[in-house]
Amino acid sequence: MSAKIVTMTSGKGGVGKTTAVANIAVALASTGARVCCIDGDIGLRNLDVVMGLENRIVYDIVDVIEGRCRLRQAMIRDKRLPELYLIPAAQTRDKSAVSPSDMVRLGEELRNEVDWVLIDSPAGIERGFRNAIAAADQVLVITNPEVSAVRDADRVIGLLEAEEKGNPFLIINRLNPSMVRNHDMLSAEDVLDLLAIRLIGIVPEDENVIVGTNRGAPIALEAKSMAGQAFRNIAQRLLGQDVPFLELDNRGGFWARLQRIAGRK
Amino acid sequence: MDGQTFPIQIKGLRDGLLITIGNGEWATLESALLEQIHAQQSFFQGARIALDVGSQILRVNELVALRDRLSDRGISLWAVLSESPTTEKTAQLLGLATRISKPRPEEARQFAVDDLGDATALFLAKTLRSGMRIEFPGHVVVVGDVNPGAEIVAGGNVLVWGRVRGMIHAGAKGNTSAYICALDLSPTQLRIADEVSAVLRPQNNPRPEIARLNKEGKLQSAPWEPS
Numbered sequence: 167m168s169a170k171i172v173t174m175t176s177g178k179g180g181v182g183k184t185t186a187v188a189n190i191a192v193a194l195a196s197t198g199a200r201v202c203c204i205d206g207d208i209g210l211r212n213l214d215v216v217m218g219l220e221n222r223i224v225y226d227i228v229d230v231i232e233g234r235c236r237l238r239q240a241m242i243r244d245k246r247l248p249e250l251y252l253i254p255a256a257q258t259r260d261k262s263a264v265s266p267s268d269m270v271r272l273g274e275e276l277r278n279e280v281d282w283v284l285i286d287s288p289a290g291i292e293r294g295f296r297n298a299i300a301a302a303d304q305v306l307v308i309t310n311p312e313v314s315a316v317r318d319a320d321r322v323i324g325l326l327e328a329e330e331k332g333n334p335f336l337i338i339n340r341l342n343p344s345m346v347r348n349h350d351m352l353s354a355e356d357v358l359d360l361l362a363i364r365l366i367g368i369v370p371e372d373e374n375v376i377v378g379t380n381r382g383a384p385i386a387l388e389a390k391s392m393a394g395q396a397f398r399n400i401a402q403r404l405l406g407q408d409v410p411f412l413e414l415d416n417r418g419g420f421w422a423r424l425q426r427i428a429g430r431k
Numbered sequence: 432m433d434g435q436t437f438p439i440q441i442k443g444l445r446d447g448l449l450i451t452i453g454n455g456e457w458a459t460l461e462s463a464l465l466e467q468i469h470a471q472q473s474f475f476q477g478a479r480i481a482l483d484v485g486s487q488i489l490r491v492n493e494l495v496a497l498r499d500r501l502s503d504r505g506i507s508l509w510a511v512l513s514e515s516p517t518t519e520k521t522a523q524l525l526g527l528a529t530r531i532s533k534p535r536p537e538e539a540r541q542f543a544v545d546d547l548g549d550a551t552a553l554f555l556a557k558t559l560r561s562g563m564r565i566e567f568p569g570h571v572v573v574v575g576d577v578n579p580g581a582e583i584v585a586g587g588n589v590l591v592w593g594r595v596r597g598m599i600h601a602g603a604k605g606n607t608s609a610y611i612c613a614l615d616l617s618p619t620q621l622r623i624a625d626e627v628s629a630v631l632r633p634q635n636n637p638r639p640e641i642a643r644l645n646k647e648g649k650l651q652s653a654p655w656e657p658s
Contacts, residue, residue, distance in 0.1 A: 233526070265446075265509065267528045296446075313579075317561050320578050324560030360578060360596075362558060 169202075171273050171283040172404065173302035177318030179289030181310045182339040185379055186369070186397070187286040188216040189386040193401035195250035196386075200280040202241060202251040204272075206298040207288040208263055211255035218382020219244065219252050228256035231268045237275055246387065251280065261293040266300035273301030282404075291325055299326065304404075305334040306366065311341050311352040320361055335366035337400060342371040343414045367400035369393050370414050439464055444531065447479035447509055454485060461497060468504055481510035481531050489518045494525055552587070559583070559597065568604075579619055585609075594637070598622070610643040616652055626650045 174183045174190075187203055195201040204227060205213035214220045225240040230253065244250035256263060269285075276283050287298030299305055305326055309319035319336075326334050338354050345351035354368050372393035378385040385394040386401075395412060402409045438453030438460060452460050468475045480501070489511075498508045510528035513519050519529045551569030561580025565571060570587035581597035583589055589601045591613035600622035602609025607624045615637030620629045623643065628650035642652035 265528065267510075267530075293446075317580050321561040321580060324562055327560070360576075362576070 169200075169277040169280050169283050170303050171277070171285065171301050172304045172306060173206075173285040173287055173298050174306045174308060175287035175295060175298060175322055176289065176308045176315070177291060177322040178309075178315045181308055181315050182369075182375075183289075183308055184212045184216050184286050185375060185384075186306075186308050186337060186339060186400075187213060187284050188379075188384045189394070189397035190401050190404070191217075191250060191282075191284050192244075192247065192384045193386040193398040194282050194284075194404065195244070195247040196398075197401065197405065198249070199282055199405075200249040200251075201282045201284065202253060202276055202280045204253045204283065204285045205255035206269075206285050206294060208255045208294065209257065209260045210288065211257050213286050214242075214252060214254045215382060216379050217244065217252055217384065219254075220382070223254050226254045226256040227272070228259050228263045230272065231264055237272075237279070241279075249280075261288070261297065264297050266296050269297050269300040291322065295322075295325075299329065299331060302331060305331050306337055307334045307361075307363070308337040308339050309357065309361075310339055311346070311354070311357055313352070316352065316357055316360055323361060323363060334363055336361055336363050337367045337369065338365070339369045340371045341368055341414065365411075366403050367396055368411060368414065369396040369400075370412070439467055444481065447481055448475075449481045449483060449531070451483040452485065452487065454487070457487060457489065457493060460487075461493075461500075465500060465504075468501075468506065472504070476505050478506050479509050480506055481512060481528070482508065483512040484515075484518060486514045487518060488515045489513070489521050491521050491524060494518075494521050494527075498525065498527075553585075558593070561597075577613075577618075588612075607644050607648070610641055612639065612641040612655065614639050616640040616642060621650060621652075623650055 174187045176183050191201045191203045203213060205211050208228065214223060219242050222242045225235040227240065229235045230237055230240045240253050241251040242254065244252070273283060285298050285302065288294035307319050307322055309315045323334055338357055341354060342351055346353045358365055370392050372391065374391055375385050375393050385391050386397040388394045392412065399409045399412065438455055440451040442449045450464065452464065494511065501508050508527065510531050511518065511522035512529060512531065513522070522529050552572050553567040553569065554572045555565065556574045558575035559565065559573065559577045559581035561578055564582040566584045568586040571583055571585040572590045574592045576593040577583060577591055577595045577597040577599065579596045584600045584603045586604050586606065587601065588609050589599050589611045593613065594615040595613040595618045597618060598620045599611050599618060601611045602624040605624050609623050611621055611623065620627065621642055626644055626648065639655035640652045641655050642650060645651045
């Protein structure tokens with residue numbers, strides 16, 4: 167069994183890379199898959215906080231790469247799901263502590279240990295980004311329905327094309343259906359129209375995501391949450407299942423909804 | 432310093448410098464390298480280098496010594512490339528890379544086309560994304576979109592079979608009869624020769640348009656009419 171390595175990146179900061187990694191990891195792990203997340207944001211580590219594993223860190227990714235510990239020692243086991251692990255970033259170092267070839271080596275080693283490796287990329291298109299995508303089999307580009315985030319996502323997709331990283335998938339995060347309805351926000355169609363890559367998920371804006379992030383309890387664990395469901399759907403699609411997109415705009419008459427459904431495919 | 436008489440060649444890479452060392456006795460070569468580094472201290476300061484040592488066989492102690500000497504000078508040795516399996520093994524033992532990734536295709540591509548006259552066109556069958564810049568002395572034809580943040584600078588005309596939302600400069604060398612046409616012309620900015628226009632509005636019902644300089648020398652776009 168060889169793991170699939172998936173990198174989450176965005177170009178722009180603050181669009182939800184870390185939250186998405188934590189949630190998709192939780193969703194994949196709840197299907198019984200063995201999942202390992204890697205925090206690629208060396209010097210600004212967050213993923214451990216979002217996953218609620220901050221107080222368990224002993225070794226980090228730089229310790230593994232520089233040979234101070236074995237891979238297994240740096241893999242922190244999640245407190246909720248038995249087959250979910252995190253390799254945290256080093257907080258006291260910077261991006262230059264790791265090179266793209268180190269990441270490839272680490273990825274190859276992890277392939278025998280788990281089924282999925284999710285790498286959280288730092289914002290930007292510099293060294294940290296290069297490190298994060300070096301080992302990836304599949305890149306997920308996440309963006310918000312905002313002009314600036316979409317512009318950066320477009321730049322990142324261009325860089326991925328230049329690196330011949332295959333076709334990235336798109337996640338549109340924090341979509342607010344009522345703002346879209348009032349033409350105050352780009353719609354998913356507007357974003358897709360520009361970026362023209364395969365869409366793998368639309369996550370609605372939901373303040374409970376922030377609550378979950380602060381508590382270290384990813385929203386994908388909550389069965390009733392729409393945003394959680396959206397993340398679970400992304401995980402299902404990564405697993406190769408054909409899951410219909412959520413009906414986010416549940417206002418409007420029956421006829422309007424029917425038209426939207428008919429118009430989508 | 433004359434590179435020709437020197438057995439050491441230096442090349443810039445995406446993530447550092449590639450230093451190729453010729454054949455000869457290692458001790459001589461090493462001191463020659465260090466000498467060169469000393470001579471150009473400010474250039475090498477903080478550099479990250481990959482060393483191509485050809486068929487040179489290096490032992491652990493030699494490589495360690497070199498790495499230390501380099502790091503004393505503020506240079507980090509990141510990779511050692513070699514045809515010799517012994518040297519490769521040594522490098523791996525020290526945790527150095529033994530292969531460097533291929534150079535990234537350049538984002539700002541410039542094409543040198545000489546003496547082909549007005550008939551030359553660059554054909555691009557892809558969408559130009561943010562950050563991509565195409566420069567070409569002749570005409571440019573794009574089958575795909577030109578996204579916001581992408582730029583095309585052409586000596587001649589620019590034709591886009593798709594949406595234009597980025598920046599296009601036609602007749603960049605001063606050709607005032609150059610034109611830009613697209614299926615949907617909603618650019619961030621258009622330029623023809625020395626004229627700049629930023630007042631083109633996004634279209635609700637996109638239709639093919641052609642932009643050129645009018646009699647007053649102002650940039651103007653008009654719907655394309657089959658004639």
